[in-house]
Amino acid sequence: MHEIDVAAIDAVIFDLDGVITKTASVHEAAWAELFNDYLRQRSEEKGEAFVPFEASDYLEFVDGKPRYDGVDSFLRSRSIELPWGTPEDPPEAETVCGLGNRKNGFFLRHLEEHGVEPYQTSVDLVKELQRQGVATALISSSRNVTAVLTAAGLLDLFAVRIDGNVAAEIGIPGKPHPAVFLEAAQRVGAVPERSAIVEDAQSGVEAGKAGGFCMVIGVDRGNQADLLAASGATVVVPDLGEVTVKALAEE
Numbered sequence: 001m002h003e004i005d006v007a008a009i010d011a012v013i014f015d016l017d018g019v020i021t022k023t024a025s026v027h028e029a030a031w032a033e034l035f036n037d038y039l040r041q042r043s044e045e046k047g048e049a050f051v052p053f054e055a056s057d058y059l060e061f062v063d064g065k066p067r068y069d070g071v072d073s074f075l076r077s078r079s080i081e082l083p084w085g086t087p088e089d090p091p092e093a094e095t096v097c098g099l100g101n102r103k104n105g106f107f108l109r110h111l112e113e114h115g116v117e118p119y120q121t122s123v124d125l126v127k128e129l130q131r132q133g134v135a136t137a138l139i140s141s142s143r144n145v146t147a148v149l150t151a152a153g154l155l156d157l158f159a160v161r162i163d164g165n166v167a168a169e170i171g172i173p174g175k176p177h178p179a180v181f182l183e184a185a186q187r188v189g190a191v192p193e194r195s196a197i198v199e200d201a202q203s204g205v206e207a208g209k210a211g212g213f214c215m216v217i218g219v220d221r222g223n224q225a226d227l228l229a230a231s232g233a234t235v236v237v238p239d240l241g242e243v244t245v246k247a248l249a250e251e
Contacts, residue, residue: 002217002235003246004196006132009215011190013181014126014158015064016140018200018221019240021152022117027142028058030106034099035074042080051078059222064201066141066164066174067100075099107144111151118152121241122198126157128245135188139180140164160187175203178211185213198240205231217243 004012018024035053043050053074061077062070068084075082075096085095091102126136136158142148143164149155162184164174172179178192185195196215197208202224208216209232217240218225218233225236237243 002237002243004129004134004215004243005246006134006248007246009134009194009196011135011137011185011188011195012126012129012198013137013139013184013195014122014198015200015204016138016145016148016163017142019198019219020118020122020126020138020154020157021148022119023111023148024063024200024221026110026114026116027063027107028055030103030110031058031062031070031074033106034103038099039078055222059202059224059227064141064175064199064203066167067103067143068096069174071096071100071103104144108147111144111147116148116151118154119240121239123154123157125240125243125245132245132247134245135190136160137162137184137188139184141167141174141180143168160184162187175201176206176210178207178213181207181211181213199228199233202227202231205233208232 014020017027032053040050042048057074061074083095085093085097087097089095089098089101091098091105129136137160138158139162141164145161145163162180167180172183181197185192192212193214195213197213198217199205199208200219200221205216205218205228216233218228218236220228220236220238228236
């Protein structure tokens with residue numbers, strides 16, 4: 001078991017997908033549908049070999065990143081460069097933003113058809129931290145956080161949320177840059193040196209390390225414990241049921 005010591009930590013900032021809710025697999029399925037459709041289309045039109053989008057591609061190029069950055073990162077890994085476009089591009093546009101918007105449609109359809117479940121051990125940890133007076137916040141590169149939390153019955157769990165919409169409004173970069181975590185810490189009145197983050201993505205763990213957070217908890221949902229540790233996680237667990245809260249000693 002690993003401990004979060006209330007005497008040393010004032011705030012804990014949680015990622016959403018794969019940490020609080022079981023949506024990482026929904027995102028991965030939506031990305032696979034997008035890229036495999038697109039790569040198959042290019043193969044037919046340009047005579048290129050069709051090499052499908054794999055789970056390893058999701059973890060390396062997409063997981064944890066803002067949607068359009070994920071599109072661009074994966075396409076460049078396949079030596080494909082598209083115009084960036086604008087967020088207003090229609091889903092059929094062959095631009096980075098167009099493909100990103102197409103992916104979002106696939107994700108919302110998956111969410112509507114299958115719903116989403118929370119990780120109850122994660123919810124229990126959040127509530128225990130709050131009971132002990134530790135500030136909590138939620139971050140996500142997704143612009144669908146409200147829809148996901150509503151589907152999971154967790155809309156009221158976090159008072160402070162920094163999602164993809166907020167990040168775009170205030171102009172902060174996505175992970176692995178630490179800006180989203182630093183913004184969340186500031187909004188709950190904490191400093192990184194007395195704050196922890198909880199992440200399941202390599203890019204998120206790298207952001208926590210870069211931001212100088214005193215504890216970076218990596219949640220290994222995809223057999224990548226070594227990678228999370230190498231990226232800067234101070235603790236790696238398969239589930240947050242293995243993390244307890246050490247309360248202040250009573251005087």
